[in-house]
Amino acid sequence: MRAASRYLWQGSLEVDTKHFLLSTARSLFQKMIFAHRKSFEDEKFDEIKDFFEVAAKKTISQDKIETMLSLLASSNHKMISSDEMTHFVEPLLQGLYLPCTLEAFTNRIGSVWLLIGAFRYQLLICCTDLDPTAKYYLKYSRVVEKISSLHLEAQVRDMIRIGYLNEKQENIVE
DSSP: OHHHHHHHHTTOTTSOHHHHHHHHHHHHHHHHHHTTGGGSOHHHHHHHHHHHHHHHHSOOOHHHHHHHHHHHHTOSSTTTTSHHHHHHHHHHHHHHHSOOOHHHHHHHHHHHHHHHHHHHHHHHTOTTSOOHHHHHHHHHHHHHHHHHHHHHHHHHHHHHHHHHHHHHHHHHHO
8 A cells, every 4th residue: 555655645647546446446355355264164265266256357346246255254263254254345345346437436435435434444444353463462461470470479478487586486485
């Protein structure tokens, strides 16, 4: 995405900006789905790959969009298969793969990029997985708590042992 932004910012006159924005958005969406490959069954993921291959070559119908939505809903990833994500994914698929007029294209591509951003954000804040830094902090705090508990236990044992020795010395003196 950074390279695409830089390329657009430099304003190359040789590039068809509309085609470039659409193909970059399609590529990014495909990479986002492929990054979650493990959350799909192999057969379902093969169908998803086939969808992307066909969509790159020819126009897709609404029926194919519905099929793709059902394939994505079959994911083991709680966020991808949730009903909340359908609000992002269905208009995103329609914007990326259904044909539209040249006049409507600018609005559609803007919406597509906003939906991609929202989709990425939702995947990042997914509640099912802990942030790695939070996970390590949690483990660290548990280890620190265990160490302090062991230090306290050692102090108590030392006090008991000292008390026991003092009692023994008193019994010997008597």
